[in-house]
Amino acid sequence: xxxxxxxxxxxxxxxxxxxxxxxxxxxxxxxxxxxxxxxxxxxxxxxxxxxxxxxxxxxxxxxxxxxxxxxxxxxxxxxxxxxxxxxxxxxxxxxxxxxxxxxxxxxxxxxxxxxxxxxxxxxxxxxxxxxxxxxxxxxxxxxxxxxxxxxxxxxxxxxxxx
Amino acid sequence: xxxxxxxxxxxxxxxxxxxxxxxxxxxxxxxxxxxxxxxxxxxxxxxxxxxxxxxxxxxxxxxxxxxxxxxxxxxxxxxxxxxxxxxxxxxxxxxxxxxxxxxxxxxxxxxxxxxxxxxxxxxxxxxxxxxxxxxxxxxxxxxxxxxxxxxxxxxxxxxxxxxxxxxxxxxxxxxxxxxxxxxxxxxxxxxxxxxxxxxxxxxxxxxxxxxxxxxxxxxxxxxxxxxxxxxxxxxxxxxxxxxxxxxxxxxxxxxxxxxxxxxxxxxxxxxxxxxxxxxxxxxxxxxxxxxxxxxxxxxxxxxxxxxxxxxxxxxxxxxxxxxxxxxxxxxxxxxxxxxxxxxxxxxxxxxxxxxxxxxxxxxxxxxxxxxxxxxxxxxxxxxxxxxxxxxxxxxxxxxxxxxxxxxxxxxxxxxx
Numbered sequence: 001x002x003x004x005x006x007x008x009x010x011x012x013x014x015x016x017x018x019x020x021x022x023x024x025x026x027x028x029x030x031x032x033x034x035x036x037x038x039x040x041x042x043x044x045x046x047x048x049x050x051x052x053x054x055x056x057x058x059x060x061x062x063x064x065x066x067x068x069x070x071x072x073x074x075x076x077x078x079x080x081x082x083x084x085x086x087x088x089x090x091x092x093x094x095x096x097x098x099x100x101x102x103x104x105x106x107x108x109x110x111x112x113x114x115x116x117x118x119x120x121x122x123x124x125x126x127x128x129x130x131x132x133x134x135x136x137x138x139x140x141x142x143x144x145x146x147x148x149x150x151x152x153x154x155x156x157x158x159x160x161x162x
Numbered sequence: 163x164x165x166x167x168x169x170x171x172x173x174x175x176x177x178x179x180x181x182x183x184x185x186x187x188x189x190x191x192x193x194x195x196x197x198x199x200x201x202x203x204x205x206x207x208x209x210x211x212x213x214x215x216x217x218x219x220x221x222x223x224x225x226x227x228x229x230x231x232x233x234x235x236x237x238x239x240x241x242x243x244x245x246x247x248x249x250x251x252x253x254x255x256x257x258x259x260x261x262x263x264x265x266x267x268x269x270x271x272x273x274x275x276x277x278x279x280x281x282x283x284x285x286x287x288x289x290x291x292x293x294x295x296x297x298x299x300x301x302x303x304x305x306x307x308x309x310x311x312x313x314x315x316x317x318x319x320x321x322x323x324x325x326x327x328x329x330x331x332x333x334x335x336x337x338x339x340x341x342x343x344x345x346x347x348x349x350x351x352x353x354x355x356x357x358x359x360x361x362x363x364x365x366x367x368x369x370x371x372x373x374x375x376x377x378x379x380x381x382x383x384x385x386x387x388x389x390x391x392x393x394x395x396x397x398x399x400x401x402x403x404x405x406x407x408x409x410x411x412x413x414x415x416x417x418x419x420x421x422x423x424x425x426x427x428x429x430x431x432x433x434x435x436x437x438x439x440x441x442x443x444x445x446x447x448x449x450x451x452x453x454x455x456x457x458x459x460x461x462x463x464x465x466x467x468x469x470x471x472x473x474x475x476x477x478x479x480x481x482x483x484x485x486x487x488x489x490x491x492x493x494x495x496x497x498x499x500x501x502x503x504x505x506x507x508x509x510x511x512x513x514x515x516x517x518x519x520x521x522x523x524x525x526x527x528x529x530x531x532x533x534x535x536x537x538x539x540x541x542x543x544x545x546x547x548x549x550x551x552x553x554x555x556x557x558x559x560x561x562x563x564x565x566x567x568x569x570x571x572x573x574x575x576x577x578x
Contacts, residue, residue: 025509025510025511026272026273026275026509026511028511028512054399054400055399055402055404055415056402057402057514057521057523057540058512058523058525058538058540060525060536060538062510062527062535062536063536074525076512076523076525076540080399080413080415080420083420083421085421085512087512106400106402107400107401107402107548108400108401108402108545108548110548111544111545111547111548112402112545115544119236132229133228133229134228134229134232134577134578135229135232136229143234143237144236144237148237150237150238150241
C-alpha cells in the first residue's frame with residue numbers, strides 16, 4: 001500500500017479526535033494536527049515498525065502576524081527506512097503560546113526547539129533545557145517575530161557607556 | 163574512573179600548591195573544574211564556545227554555546243528578494259559557498275516552479291561536487307592540524323587552491339562565488355574552465371594519496387583518533403547527525419541517493435560508510451567521499467550536454483546583462499524582477515541537498531510576494547554540533563579538540 005495511505009490510516013485510527021488534516025503540495029506530504037496531540041503522534045510515527053520516522057530534520061515556526069492562531073510550528077521528519085519526508089504542522093495561539101516538547105521523542109529536537117523558542121518565544125513544555133540558542137540570555141525580545149523591526153530595538157542590547 | 167589520592171602526589175608539589183591557602187588536599191583534588199574553551203580558540207573552527215566540566219583531565223560534562231556569529235540571516239531573508247539573498251548564502255558555510263548557492267536556488271525554483279536546462283543542472287552538480295572536495299580538504303587538513311600533523315594542512319590547501327582557481331575562471335570570484343542564478347547559472351562553463359576541471363581531477367587522486375600517506379602511516383594520528391568520540395548508529399540518528407558523521411556510524415544515508423535531485427540518478431557513485439563511528443572513521447569517510455566526488459565530476463564532464471544555461475522564463479528569470487542594455491523587453495523584465503521580485507505562488511516548501519557537512523535544507527514560505535514570508539535554514543553544522551556533549555563525555559580534554567575537528571562544524575552555518 002502507498003505509504004501516505006498507511007500514515008493516514010494509522011493516524012486516523014489511533015487519534016480520531018486530533019483534527020487531522022492531510023494535504024500535499026509539490027510532493028510534500030503534510031499532516032496538520034491539534035497541538036495537544038503532537039507528542040503521541042510523534043511517538044507513533046517514530047516507533048511504528050512500518051513507518052520508522054527516526055530522523056527529526058528540523059523544527060521551526062511561522063509567524064502569520066495577523067492570523068487568529070498566530071504561529072504554526074512545523075516539524076520535518078524523515079524515515080530512513082522508506083526514504084520519505086513528512087511534514088507536521090500544529091497551530092499555536094499567541095495567548096496560549098506553548099506546545100509540548102518532542103525532545104523526549106528525538107534528542108535532536110532539543111536544540112531545534114531551543115532555537116524556535118529563542119526566535120519566536122514559543123514555550124516548549126517539558127523541555128529539559130529551554131534556554132536561548134543564539135541571543136543573549138537577558139535579551140527581552142524574539143527577533144523573528146514579525147513585530148520585531150529589522151533594524152533592532154534601540155537599547156535592547158547593552159552598549160558601552162560614553 | 164579512579165581519582166588521585168594524597169599518596170599519589172609528591173609532598174613537595176602538594177606543599178607548593180597549597181601555599182597561602184587553607185583548603186585541604188582532598189578538596190583540591192576532588193573539586194571539579196569548569197573550563198571555558200573558546201569562543202576565541204583556534205581549534206573550535208570559528209567562534210564556538212564550549213564549557214567543560216572536568217575531573218582532572220577527563221571531561222564529565224560539556225555545554226556548547228552558540229550565537230557568537232549570529233547575523234540574523236533568516237530575518238534578513240524576510241526582507242529581501244529571492245535574488246538578493248544569493249550572495250548571503252555564500253556566507254553561511256563559507257568553506258563551500260557553491261553548495262549553498264545551489265541549495266538556495268533549487269529551493270526557490272521548487273517554490274516558483276521553474277524548470278532548469280539540463281546543462282545548467284550538470285554545471286551545478288559539478289560545482290557542488292567540487293565544493294564538497296574543497297570542504298573536505300579543509301576539514302581533513304584542519305583536523306590533522308588540530309591533532310598535531312601540521313604538514314597535511316599545507317598540502318590539502320594546495321589542492322584546494324587549484325579549485326579556487328577554477329572558480330576564478332568560472333565565475334570571477336575565488337571565494338564568495340554567488341555563481342548560481344534562479345533558473346540556471348550566471349554564465350556558461352567556459353571550455354578553459356572545464357579543461358582545468360579535467361586537469362584537476364586527473365591529478366587529484368595521486369595528490370590525495372600523498373596526503374593520505376602522511377596520515378594513514380602516522381602512528382600518533384591514528385592513536386589519537388581511534389576509538390575516540392564513538393557514537394552508535396542509533397544515537398547518531400537520534401541526535402540528528404547527517405552527512406559524513408552519520409555515515410561513519412554505519413548509516414548509509416545520503417540525500418543524493420535517498421531523494422535524488424539534479425541529475426544524480428544518472429550518475430554512478432558509491433556512498434562510503436564505516437561502522438566504527440569514531441573520529442578515525444569520520445576522517446576515512448571524508449577521504450573516500452573526495453574520491454567519489456572526483457569520480458562523479460569525471461562522469462559529469464563526459465555527460466554534460468551543450469545548450470542553454472538559463473531557463474527561458476522571462477517573468478521569473480533575470481535576463482543576461484548584455485541583453486538588458488540592448489533590448490526593451492529584457493529591460494522591462496529586469497526592472498520588474500529587481501524591483502518587485504519574482505512573486506512565487508502562495509505555498510511552502512522544503513528542499514534539501516547533501517551539502518558537504520550533511521543535509522543542507524531551506525524551508526521557504528511564500529505569500530505570493532517578492533520576498534519570502536519565512537526562510538528557515540536547516541544547517542548541518544548546527545545539528546551535528548548537538549552531538550558534541552555525547553561524543554566528548556568521558557574523554558580527555560585533548561580529545562575534545564579532535565572530536566570538534568572530526569564533526570567539522572562551520573560556525574557561519576551553525577550560527578546563521
